[in-house]
Each structure stands twice: as structure tokens, then as C-alpha cells.
Amino acid sequence: MIALLTLPVLAGLSAILLPAFGYLPALQHDEPGLMVWRELFTTPGIGRSAWLSLSAALLTPLLSLTLVMLFLASTSGTRWASAMRRLVAPLLAVPHAAAAFGLAFLIAPSGLMFRLVSPELSGWQRPPDLLILNDSLGLTMMLGLVLKEIPFLLLMALAALPQLNADQRVNMARSLGYRPILAWLWTVAPALYPLLRLPLFAVIAFASATVDVALILGPTLPPTLSVRIIGWFSDPDLNQRLLASAAALLQLMITLSAIGVWIAAEKIVAGLYRALLLSGNRRQGHAVLNVLGKSLMVITLGTLLISLMLLVVQAFAGTWRFPDNLPATWTLQHWQTVGPLLLAPLGNTLLLGLLSTALAVLLVVAVLEHESRQGRKPAQILWAIYIPLLVPQVAFLYGLTLLLEQLRWQPGLMMVGFAHSLFVVPYVYLSLAEPYRRLDPRWQQLAATLGASPNRTWWHIKLPMLLAPLATAFAVGLAVSIGQYLATLLTGAGRVTTLTTEAVALASGGTRGTIAVWALLQAAIPMLGFAMALMLPRFWWRKRRDMTGQLT
Amino acid sequence: MKKTCPTLIAISSIFSWLGALSLVLASGTGTTFAAQAPDPSDWDAVVAEARDQPLFFYAWGGDQLTNDYLAWVGQRVAADYGIRMTHVRLSDTADAVSRILAEKQAGNTDRGAVDMLWINGDNFASLKTNDLLFGPWAEQLPNFVWVNADANPDVRFDFTLPVEGYESPWLRAHLVFYYDSAYVSAPPANVAALLNWAQEHPGEFTYPRPPDFLSATFLKQALLELVADSAPLYLPVQETSFEAITAPLWQYLDALHPLLLRQGRSFPANGPELRRLMADGEIALALSFNPTEAVNSVLRNELPDSVRTHLPDGGALANVSFVAIPYNASHKAAAMVTANFLLSVEAQLRAQNPQYPVGMPVIDLSVLTAQQQAQFADSRQSHPSAPPLMSGGQQLQEPHPSWMEALEQAWIARYGSR
Numbered sequence: 001m002i003a004l005l006t007l008p009v010l011a012g013l014s015a016i017l018l019p020a021f022g023y024l025p026a027l028q029h030d031e032p033g034l035m036v037w038r039e040l041f042t043t044p045g046i047g048r049s050a051w052l053s054l055s056a057a058l059l060t061p062l063l064s065l066t067l068v069m070l071f072l073a074s075t076s077g078t079r080w081a082s083a084m085r086r087l088v089a090p091l092l093a094v095p096h097a098a099a100a101f102g103l104a105f106l107i108a109p110s111g112l113m114f115r116l117v118s119p120e121l122s123g124w125q126r127p128p129d130l131l132i133l134n135d136s137l138g139l140t141m142m143l144g145l146v147l148k149e150i151p152f153l154l155l156m157a158l159a160a161l162p163q164l165n166a167d168q169r170v171n172m173a174r175s176l177g178y179r180p181i182l183a184w185l186w187t188v189a190p191a192l193y194p195l196l197r198l199p200l201f202a203v204i205a206f207a208s209a210t211v212d213v214a215l216i217l218g219p220t221l222p223p224t225l226s227v228r229i230i231g232w233f234s235d236p237d238l239n240q241r242l243l244a245s246a247a248a249l250l251q252l253m254i255t256l257s258a259i260g261v262w263i264a265a266e267k268i269v270a271g272l273y274r275a276l277l278l279s280g281n282r283r284q285g286h287a288v289l290n291v292l293g294k295s296l297m298v299i300t301l302g303t304l305l306i307s308l309m310l311l312v313v314q315a316f317a318g319t320w321r322f323p324d325n326l327p328a329t330w331t332l333q334h335w336q337t338v339g340p341l342l343l344a345p346l347g348n349t350l351l352l353g354l355l356s357t358a359l360a361v362l363l364v365v366a367v368l369e370h371e372s373r374q375g376r377k378p379a380q381i382l383w384a385i386y387i388p389l390l391v392p393q394v395a396f397l398y399g400l401t402l403l404l405e406q407l408r409w410q411p412g413l414m415m416v417g418f419a420h421s422l423f424v425v426p427y428v429y430l431s432l433a434e435p436y437r438r439l440d441p442r443w444q445q446l447a448a449t450l451g452a453s454p455n456r457t458w459w460h461i462k463l464p465m466l467l468a469p470l471a472t473a474f475a476v477g478l479a480v481s482i483g484q485y486l487a488t489l490l491t492g493a494g495r496v497t498t499l500t501t502e503a504v505a506l507a508s509g510g511t512r513g514t515i516a517v518w519a520l521l522q523a524a525i526p527m528l529g530f531a532m533a534l535m536l537p538r539f540w541w542r543k544r545r546d547m548t549g550q551l552t
Numbered sequence: 553m554k555k556t557c558p559t560l561i562a563i564s565s566i567f568s569w570l571g572a573l574s575l576v577l578a579s580g581t582g583t584t585f586a587a588q589a590p591d592p593s594d595w596d597a598v599v600a601e602a603r604d605q606p607l608f609f610y611a612w613g614g615d616q617l618t619n620d621y622l623a624w625v626g627q628r629v630a631a632d633y634g635i636r637m638t639h640v641r642l643s644d645t646a647d648a649v650s651r652i653l654a655e656k657q658a659g660n661t662d663r664g665a666v667d668m669l670w671i672n673g674d675n676f677a678s679l680k681t682n683d684l685l686f687g688p689w690a691e692q693l694p695n696f697v698w699v700n701a702d703a704n705p706d707v708r709f710d711f712t713l714p715v716e717g718y719e720s721p722w723l724r725a726h727l728v729f730y731y732d733s734a735y736v737s738a739p740p741a742n743v744a745a746l747l748n749w750a751q752e753h754p755g756e757f758t759y760p761r762p763p764d765f766l767s768a769t770f771l772k773q774a775l776l777e778l779v780a781d782s783a784p785l786y787l788p789v790q791e792t793s794f795e796a797i798t799a800p801l802w803q804y805l806d807a808l809h810p811l812l813l814r815q816g817r818s819f820p821a822n823g824p825e826l827r828r829l830m831a832d833g834e835i836a837l838a839l840s841f842n843p844t845e846a847v848n849s850v851l852r853n854e855l856p857d858s859v860r861t862h863l864p865d866g867g868a869l870a871n872v873s874f875v876a877i878p879y880n881a882s883h884k885a886a887a888m889v890t891a892n893f894l895l896s897v898e899a900q901l902r903a904q905n906p907q908y909p910v911g912m913p914v915i916d917l918s919v920l921t922a923q924q925q926a927q928f929a930d931s932r933q934s935h936p937s938a939p940p941l942m943s944g945g946q947q948l949q950e951p952h953p954s955w956m957e958a959l960e961q962a963w964i965a966r967y968g969s970r
Contacts, residue, residue, distance in 0.1 A: 025657070026653060026657040043964075044965040044968050049969075109834065110829075110832035110833060126834075127832060127833055129755045129813060129814060131818055133818075135818075215821055220761055220818050220819055221817065221819070221967065234644050234646030236674035236675040237674060238649070238653065319853050319856070321833060322833040329853070331853070333852070333853075398650055398654055401651065402657055405654055405658030408660075411665060486647070489647055490647065490654075494610060494640030495608070495665070504643050505614060505643045506616065507643075508612070508824070509613075509616070510824020510827060510828060511852065
């Protein structure tokens, strides 16, 4: 399985490694050397671009994690939790770019916020000339990223929490006089954090290399490194691909060093945390944390929710000029434009999503179960699974296309499904690995002492206990598969059309209405998936409260 | 569960072996012609071969009207020639170039996925110089006569690069300004006059940042207007003279940028984003390389109907867009027949239809019959937002493609990181 996953990855990597050192025979570059790197490091603003990517890579997960932890601490055991949880899944299903688009329309100088106060309060008949989007520090971009990463981390946390016996921990601490939030933070958070580590690394990788969000909300002078890489890869001058390849390697190094910095910071934070814990503080700051935890989450999720509502409005909006708060006319035109294109690809989309996700879940469970039966530690090589997430897609997919071409495989549904799996497997692994490994091994031992075979144990003990994380992993995988644009286009050679390839191409024309329709359609299927992922365990275990993935 | 492991190992070892083998074989050689490429001079044979062929036409899919137009083309070539055309909708032409490049690197010389693609300018330059195109074929198409190339020599050049029959003309396009007459009474006469205009209307204009092609278009138009002698722009860039020739441009931009939207601290990424700024009333003046973009958007309710299209006086940068066939295309005959259909009077007339305008005809109306000419005249747009008619004398030809790259680089060096 590792080879199956790593070979295309290595091919993908080598397809940028050689050009980065000046070797691309198809374009008559056959003298390896360091010229490309020299050119890269003398590119104007390259340092700023790299710094932007690095700072986004560190601040996004930091903010998201803090908010999620505070929220979980302040709502543990309350009705808030279940209310918010119902919100989270649909939010997660919306593509990053679409959420960024909605956010842009909320906070831009011509956006809803300014429209609401114009012209009555502000006196503005025209939008004010303010630099809010594309600010040079990348703050708006990071806001956009944090808004989308919070639901992801929250969902990961909710999937992991049931194994932690959070209630018992909190009750124990409370019996020692700790207020509930501090009790949660001191006893549950340290146990939860290791389960969120891999998702956090994925957040780091995504934030450092995001292209679509950076394009819509990010700085422009200079843009982030990832945006420049895309520019070079799509430059008509094919020689720019050498520069793009070197920059893609630089991007990989930035992502890895961000993860490195994060790991180093973990040790420091753990030390501070221990000191705080040992200070014996039982109530100080409780009220502040309580307000912060709830209000910050309400604000962020509220912002995201309004951004998404704006997409819905856009999808039906006719004429909508500044400073009107609502469209002057309504229309179905955007749906009539996009709709007919999508009926045929819908089947492909579903087929690819289900096949690649099923394959991915099967493979990941096989690896994890094998590991568990051998009683081995996770193999070191498993980190390679994440490479598809770390290498910029456009660079990696070029290599993958090359490999498939060399194998003389005809582009088609199978190839595309295989390519999707490369991106689906890491996310499924991400969602599943920690919950799977943390499952108390004594269940298995107990079953074995009762004479159950490993297979029987799996079907009767592990599968039911892991139903919630499995369903979540499946829904995540489905969302990832449906979102694939480049992978579908390049490996399918245009022969395989999906909802996303058709809609992304149309959305590149940039009309708000078609972008909104695309976003809603793309979100619809994974939303169903997530809804099922939440409902299934609850339905299955409706008589067993502790198995339903409830917070309390 | 354990049983699956040996299978996986077996599969993975086959993969590694194939991978190693293929990496060894990965030498970037490729011949330009497949052995039995159809010969366009024997047109009947080409039409016969094209019958029942599929055709994968890779073209940007961001414009609904163009998509509809291509769907109509698909129906017509199916009815007349039995060609099963699929419009592969791209968000970026570079994605098709990536595909062709990967195929070449893998030694796939005769069964490529891309049968035909919509390109021009530097995409053509780089595909042609890297021997990735099939040809020459375009001038042998029966409908090529309508182009009247001897009287319109610009169709034989793509950004100064000789086409030499490696791509077939499809549509014409040129730079236009569009402005919202509700906010500003008159647009600037040309790019040089834009500076004065912007002083009177600060924050009402901006243009996309490099590497977007519309950005390069604006820089080239400004340079053509500002230089005393444009002759060097039609030759490859010389490093020694670049600074001196472009000095007026940077002086102009230094003065212009503080007068732009956001005081030039941020620029839109591309044309669609520019159009959204216009739709939101953030700016009152924008530019486009598709003369029908503004009227399209007004018809779609995306732009207010107070938007007007304006042609810079003293000439606008103009070019022709083409369709090309990759050297390794699987269905070259179907591609040629379809390219020929795109040049037919019927297809060209449809392209400028006022209900679904996709561009300006590339054929020479003067060689048509009086009746055909009347059809074109009748179908021309009368919508108030439609572009004014452009005459040949108002066209500024594209500079050598090397200028595009050089201007982009110099722009980024000057303004790209503040």
C-alpha cells in the first residue's frame, strides 16, 4: 500500500526535482545545475512571498486551535455544543474558495457590511476606497483560512472526544475544586491535543500552500509563494516551469519548516502548560474564558455562516448594486446556465467519490488493522502518505500525468479514481489514524480471551466502536474527491467530466452568480455525506448515549 | 485481512518495476509528425477520414456565450461531417499545455489527448518553438480563402511570430475601455490621456497585475502609445536598450499608480475580478480584450446598462485568436474539418450574432457576396453598450512576444513588492 501511494508521489516529486536543477529534456534543458535556484532567489519580493506563506502556516493553526479548544472547554456538557455541532458539518462541506468568495463579499468596501450602513449612516453613495481585501500582511487571508479550518478541527475533535471519557476527567477535576472550563482545559485538552496533531499538520500544509484563498483574499504585492508558483507553472513561456519547479521545492521546504517550528513550539507550550497546571489555579480567569470561548466561536462561525448565506443570495441575484442591501431583481438565470451542464457529470462525480473513498477507507483500515494485529508502532514510512498534501498540486500532478503516460494507461474513469485516491487517502488516514490507534487495546484483548478471532473482534467490537470516526472519515474523503479539479482534468485528459471540472471552468469567467451556484452544488453532496456521518452513529447507537459521539 | 498483504506487496513490486522502467525510458525525444498524418491538400480524404472521429477541443470554458457557441459548432459538425466533438472546458489554457508537455516527455507521439486547442500569442510561441504543434495545415483549408490573407497579412502573424500554417485563425479581438456613464461623463481618449483623466477621477480606474495577460495588454498598449518609435517593439527585446525604451512607461506608471483604486497598493488578479469591481461600483473605468465583454455582461445583468464601450483613439492593440493541433493529436482530420467549419461564413456570422456575441469575425467581408455582406451588416449590434466598429487602420499590432515577458518581469521588479 505504501508503494502504491508513494510511487506516484515520488514520480510527482521527481518531475519537479529534476527541472528545479535545470533538467527538462522535453524542453531541451539537459545540463543540470543551480542556475534555476540563483534565478529564484534573485526574483523580486521572493523573500516577502516566502515569509507570507510561513506566517500564514503558523498563525492559522494557532488561532484555529485556540478557538476550538476554548470553545470545547466552555461548552463541554452544555446544549451549546450540540447546537454548534449541527452547524459544523455543512460548513465544512463548502469549498475553501467559495467560502473565501462569500467572505470577500461580506467585508469588501462594496460588500454587505458597508452596504448595511450606506448611504444612511455613512453617507457613501459609492464604495469607500479602503484596502481591506488583499491587505499586505495577509490578515484577511488568514481570517478566511481560520474560518474554514475551525469547522475542520472541530469535527476532528468531536470525532476523537468520545474515546477520552471527557466527563469522568472533568468530574474528577471538579471534585478537586476546579471550575468546569479549567477542569476541561487541564484534564481533557492535553489528552485531546495528540489526537489533533495530524489534522493540525494538514492545516499547516494547507495554509502555507493555499492558492485559491490566497488569490481571492491574499496580498498581491507580492502575492504568497503558492500564487506565484501557479503563475509560473501556467506561464506560456514553458521555461518558467523550471523556476516554478524550484519554487515548488522551496514551498515544500517552507511547509516542512513550519511543521518543524510547530513541533519545537509544542515542547515550549507543553512546559508552560505544565507550569500553569501546577500553579493549582482552580477558578481564576474562568469567567473570561467562558465568555471568550463562546463569543469568539459565535463570531467566527457566524461570519462564515453569513458568508455562505451571501452565496445563496448571489445564486439567485439579478441586479444588485451598491449600496442596496438586497438584490433589486431575482433570477434563475445562473442555475439555468450551470444546471444543464451538470446533469451528465453528476454520475461521474458520485461514482468517483464513492469508489475512491471506499478504496481509501479500505486501504487505510487495512494498514491500521495490520499494524494493530502485529502490535507494531506506526511505521515511519507512513508520513509519506501526506506528500500529496505537501507538494503543490500543480507540480505533483504534472509528474503523475507523466507516470500514467509512461505506463501507457489510457485516461479514463479508472485513472481519475486512482488519482483522486491519492488525495483522499491522506485525509481518510488523517481522520481515522488517531482514533483507530487510541482505541483501548484491552477491548481487543478481552475479546481474544473470550476466544474471538481477530476478524470477529473487528466486526463485532472495533467496527461498532469506531463507527463515528469511520463515518466521518468517509464523509471527509467524499468531500475531498468531489473537490478535485486539476487531478480530474489532467489524469482524465478531459475525457472524464465532473461537477467540479465543469463548474470551475465556468466560474473562471468570474461572474458572481455562476460562482455561487458552483459553490452550492459542490457543497451539496459532501453536505449529505456529513449529515449521514453524524446521523448514522447516532441512529445506530440511539440507545447507548456514550457511543453517539456526544460531547457530554 | 492478512491475505491481502502479499497481494499488495506483489502489486507494489510490479508498480516499482514499471516505475523504474518508465523512468529509464523517460527520454524527451519525439518526432513532429506521426507516420500517417492526414494531408490537407487532399481535402476529400481528410473529410472522409474525419467521419465518425471523436474530437476533443480544449478551449477556455469561462464564458457561457462561447460555450453555447461551441455547443452549436458541435451540433453542426456532427450533422455535416459526423464528427463527435467534445468541448473540454478549461479554466486555464496552461492546463492543456501541461498535458501535451507530459505526453511529449513520456514519449507519446501519436495518441495525444488534445486534438485541438484555442490559443494565441505566447502560448502559440512556446508550443511552436518547442515543436509541440502539428503542421503546416491551416492555409490549405478550403475556407481559408475567406480570410483573404494577402490583403490582411496580420492573420499570418501571431504576436509578430510567423504562423506558417501551424494554426488556423478563428476570431479577432482588440483592446477596449468600458466605463459607467452613470459615474463619469467621458472616458479618456487613450492610455496617454488616462493620466489626466485619473487626476480628475482618482480611484476610478485600475488594471490587473502581472502575470495576467490583460495586464500585459495594458502595459503594451501604454508603451506603444508612449514611445516615439515603436519599431524596436516588433523585434526581440534587447537587454541593452530595454531600459531606455521603456523609461517613459515607468515614468507614466509612477505617476498613475497613486491615482488608481487603493492608490495602487493592490491590483485585481485578472479581467473577471476587474469586471466585478466595475459591477460593484468600486471603479468607473476598466479595460477588456474582448470587445463584446461589456455588452455580454450587460445582457446578463452583471453590469449596469449605463456601461459603454470605448475604443482608444489613435489605435488599439489588436490580435487574432487561433485554433492549433498538437503534434501528437489523435484525431487530426476531425480537427482540420472543424477548424475549417469555424472559418465558414455561417460560423463567422453566428459569432457576431447580437444575441450571443462571442467575438469579431476574422474573415474579410469584402470578398463575400453582396448578400452575405448585408447579413453581416444587419446582424451587427445596435445595443448601446456594444463596441463601436473598428477599422483596420485603428489596429495596433502585437509587439514581439518577448516584450510581454520582459514587461511583466520589470513591472514585478518595480511595483511587485512594497
